[in-house]
Amino acid sequence: MxxxxxxxxxxxxxxxxxxxxxxxxxxxxxxxxxxxxxxxxxxxxxxxxxxxxxxxxxxxxxxxxxxxxxxxxxxxxxxxxxxxxxxxxxxxxxxxxxxxxxxxxxxxxxxxxxxxxxxxxxxxxxxxxxxxxxxxxxxxxxxxxxxxxxxxxxxGLFTWDKPAYACLATRIPTGTSITAEQLEHVERSEQILSSLGFSDLRVRTENGSACLELPHPQFIRAVQLHQEIRTALSPYFKRVLLNLAPRD
The missing domain is CATH 3.40.50.620 (HUPs)
Incomplete structure (x- = not known):
């Protein structure tokens, strides 16, 4: 069919x-x-x-x-x-x-x-x-x-190369209750990273920390901008970590 x-x-x-x-x-x-x-x-x-x-x-x-x-x-x-x-x-x-x-x-x-x-x-x-x-x-x-x-x-659809995007709830570990504040912090943090030139990313949360998941080509940029990233995300997370397993 x-x-x-x-x-x-x-x-x-x-x-x-x-x-x-x-x-x-x-x-x-x-x-x-x-x-x-x-x-x-x-x-x-x-x-x-x-x-x-x-x-x-x-x-x-x-x-x-x-x-x-x-x-x-x-x-x-x-x-x-x-x-x-x-x-x-x-x-x-x-x-x-x-x-x-x-x-x-x-x-x-x-x-x-x-x-x-x-x-x-x-x-x-x-x-x-x-x-x-x-x-x-x-x-x-x-x-x-x-x-x-x-x-x-x-x-000619502008969506043809749009990255896949899972809902914001997937950023919070299974078994951890979901709050509106957590979701807002994740969304805002991902917006900030996008404004810094990152794409196809995830900001996952655990115990007050943000763990960034990025495609491998963006790792160097994350290291170069590490201080700017930490400062920008500090209102939302105590620590900012980089997951060394790249996003596919």
């Missing part, structure tokens, strides 16, 4: 739209096929501001309306607890809210941007999507991340 066939049988659907590479291409492809695909962005404390800005920019360029759905994810105790099944509980809460809004707006199907490169085994979040009957056209049609980047580049 290809996307054209999928949308031939499912011409009207709601899309959980993150503004990332995968859901952006899916939205673009649906428009090219003249489908009624409505984009919904769930705005929670786990999503940084730039993701919403990218989602708004992309949908404006396509001329497609974007529905922003606020969700206070920290009101869910099993999410805040941050146990091994946090992602399951989070996805269940977010996609239940999405389903409710989609059905209210008259959409009989809910889609997400999972692709054929994404592992689906032993992933609690994927189990939640399966239980809620969320469809993943990119995965079902065998489109890998490399395929989607290539197709996006051909289409």
């Amino acid at each position: 290809n996307l054209q066939t999928f949308f031939l049988f499912h011409p009207k659907a709601a899309l959980a739209f993150s503004g990332g590479v995968d859901s952006a291409y899916l939205l673009y492809a649906a428009k090219q096929m003249h489908c009624d695909l409505r984009a919904y962005f769930v705005q929670s404390q786990f999503q940084p501001e730039f993701e919403l800005q990218d989602a708004q920019r992309f949908t404006e360029q396509l001329g497609i309306p974007l529905t922003v759905l606020p969700c206070d994810i920290l009101q869910h105790p099993l999410v805040v607890e941050n146990g091994p099944l946090r992602c399951y509980h989070c996805k269940t809460a977010l996609f239940t809210a999405l389903w409710e809004r989609a059905r209210m707006d008259g959409y009989p199907l809910l889609l997400d941007g999972t692709n054929a490169s994404d592992r689906t085994d032993d992933r609690p979040g994927m189990r939640a999507l399966e239980e809620l009957e969320v469809r993943s056209p990119l995965r079902e049609c065998g489109l890998t991340k490399a395929d989607i980047r290539s197709l996006s580049k051909e289409a």
Whole structure:
């Protein structure tokens, strides 16, 4: 099956739209096929501001309306607890809210941007999507991340080379309760590092310290700017460490 066939049988659907590479291409492809695909962005404390800005920019360029759905994810105790099944509980809460809004707006199907490169085994979040009957056209049609980047580049989409970005909750160790303050500190620290020229990075927290994960080519720059980085992040963390295992 290809996307054209999928949308031939499912011409009207709601899309959980993150503004990332995968859901952006899916939205673009649906428009090219003249489908009624409505984009919904769930705005929670786990999503940084730039993701919403990218989602708004992309949908404006396509001329497609974007529905922003606020969700206070920290009101869910099993999410805040941050146990091994946090992602399951989070996805269940977010996609239940999405389903409710989609059905209210008259959409009989809910889609997400999972692709054929994404592992689906032993992933609690994927189990939640399966239980809620969320469809993943990119995965079902065998489109890998490399395929989607290539197709996006051909289409001239600004998202084609956008780095993958996991939610802010992944920066906090499993078993450590999640607070709004921790999430704000992580987001602000990653914004600061981006402004210093770093990219595709993570700031992970543990015991009051920030551990930076950077691609290997950026290690030298981190050492050169170590004092500036320490000073900039000092309002949020007692220590700033560099993980010597580079990000792939």
